[in-house]
Amino acid sequence: MGVNIFIAKRLSSDGRSGKRLSAISNTIAWISIAISILVIFIALAVLSGFKKEINHKISGFSGDIHLNKVGVDYRSDASPISKNISYLSKIDSLVSVDRISPVSYRSGIIKTDENIQGLLFKGVDSTYNFDFFESALVEGTLPDFSHRTSNKILISKRMAQMMNYKVGDEVVAYYVGDNVKIRKYEVCGLYDIQFENIDKTLAIVDSRHIRNLNGWDKDDVSSFEITLAKGADLFFTTEEIFNIIYEYQSEDDPHILPTTIEREYQTLFDWLHLLDFNVAIIIILMIAVAGFNMISSLLIILFEKISMIGLLKSMGMTTKNICGVFLYRSMYIVGKGIFWGNVVALICYFVQKYTHLIKLSPENYFVDFVPMDISLWTVLLLNIFSVLVIMLILSLSSIFVARVSPSKAMSVN
Numbered sequence: 056m057g058v059n060i061f062i063a064k065r066l067s068s069d070g071r072s073g074k075r076l077s078a079i080s081n082t083i084a085w086i087s088i089a090i091s092i093l094v095i096f097i098a099l100a101v102l103s104g105f106k107k108e109i110n111h112k113i114s115g116f117s118g119d120i121h122l123n124k125v126g127v128d129y130r131s132d133a134s135p136i137s138k139n140i141s142y143l144s145k146i147d148s149l150v151s152v153d154r155i156s157p158v159s160y161r162s163g164i165i166k167t168d169e170n171i172q173g174l175l176f177k178g179v180d181s182t183y184n185f186d187f188f189e190s191a192l193v194e195g196t197l198p199d200f201s202h203r204t205s206n207k208i209l210i211s212k213r214m215a216q217m218m219n220y221k222v223g224d225e226v227v228a229y230y231v232g233d234n235v236k237i238r239k240y241e242v243c244g245l246y247d248i249q250f251e252n253i254d255k256t257l258a259i260v261d262s263r264h265i266r267n268l269n270g271w272d273k274d275d276v277s278s279f280e281i282t283l284a285k286g287a288d289l290f291f292t293t294e295e296i297f298n299i300i301y302e303y304q305s306e307d308d309p310h311i312l313p314t315t316i317e318r319e320y321q322t323l324f325d326w327l328h329l330l331d332f333n334v335a336i337i338i339i340l341m342i343a344v345a346g347f348n349m350i351s352s353l354l355i356i357l358f359e360k361i362s363m364i365g366l367l368k369s370m371g372m373t374t375k376n377i378c379g380v381f382l383y384r385s386m387y388i389v390g391k392g393i394f395w396g397n398v399v400a401l402i403c404y405f406v407q408k409y410t411h412l413i414k415l416s417p418e419n420y421f422v423d424f425v426p427m428d429i430s431l432w433t434v435l436l437l438n439i440f441s442v443l444v445i446m447l448i449l450s451l452s453s454i455f456v457a458r459v460s461p462s463k464a465m466s467v468n
Contacts, residue, residue, distance in 0.1 A: 084352035088392025091341035096400035098334045104426030113316050115187025118280030121314045130160040135275035142303035151287035157276040159265035163230045170218050178262030195222035195244030204263045208240035211254035212247040249417035346448035385449050
């Protein structure tokens with residue numbers, strides 16, 4: 056091994072005239088590796104960033120899992136669920152569950168002199184956690200539903216612009232049923248989630264209004280939103296909830312089942328899964344480009360050093376050891392490319408993560424900047440995997456070395 060390393064170092068320091076082609080190819084090789092690492096790093100960071108942002112937003116305004124009555128649209132007023140479910144406390148006691156929030160829904164219409172808009176009113180009570188809406192609040196204050204029935208309403212910034220509302224304005228809502236019912240609210244705050252379908256249709260009000268409009272009892276709700284603890288597995292927790300319902304459901308309990316947000320917002324998550332496929336293609340292409348550039352560089356070195364290969368073979372050096380010499384030389388090129396690829400990628404990552412330099416259209420991408428997020432383990436696995444694949448491709452050089460004849464090679468100048 057020591058001899059191999061020594062010869063590899065001599066190869067790298069050989070600067071005789073006529074050997075400039077290998078120097079150029081080596082430069083192209085490590086630059087292509089650096090670019091490949093940079094592109095893969097950024098692709099993984101952007102994909103992870105999108106997933107994290109979208110999951111955070113959907114979980115924030117609707118929870119991670121819904122407990123709904125089977126066969127009923129929980130957004131309708133057709134069939135409420137009683138909060139007095141015998142096994143609800145067992146679900147709430149799961150380590151993976153952070154909180155359970157009862158919510159009520161009623162569709163309505165809001166109208167001004169110039170505009171009319173359909174709206175889904177989401178009723179919540181004093182136990183509702185407003186942390187997410189607090190982070191998305193752009194103007195005004197959050198509603199307080201802890202005392203008597205409140206007429207405050209929280210709407211989106213987009214809705215306010217569409218209907219020309221400002222904080223403090225009166226909102227007149229019409230609820231169509233057997234009779235048209237009218238409620239008047241006061242805009243207390245504006246939020247901006249940057250989800251067009253949600254921003255255009257969702258408003259937060261006191262759940263007591265929704266119960267009264269629907270003619271429900273005080274313990275009736277439309278659905279339960281379950282928010283998971285940080286790091287909890289969505290599908291494993293859903294399975295645990297299924298098991299609790301199956302084991303502890305009594306005859307008096309309503310027939311309800313859990314539904315994940317991935318099923319509720321299937322189109323959006325299908326789009327994220329499509330991004331997974333695109334990133335996988337990028338990774339394969341970038342590693343292939345880097346690997347074949349390295350092969351080209353190594354073959355140029357082998358052709359230039361063919362007389363040396365013949366000399367080493369005539370001195371009794373095995374094909375395996377000769378391949379080792381050139382692989383050591385290649386490892387230096389690979390290492391240089393990976394190092395600079397990571398350096399540039401980390402600079403781009405931190406600049407975008409903390410300055411939001413590159414902007415996006417929230418109407419198309421649900422965020423107004425390119426999100427970045429990547430773990431240390433992902434970076435380490437990326438580098439290890441890249442090295443292994445590239446070195447595996449380079450091992451093909453043994454085929455060339457094995458075919459070199461010492462007598463013919465020694466005659467090459």
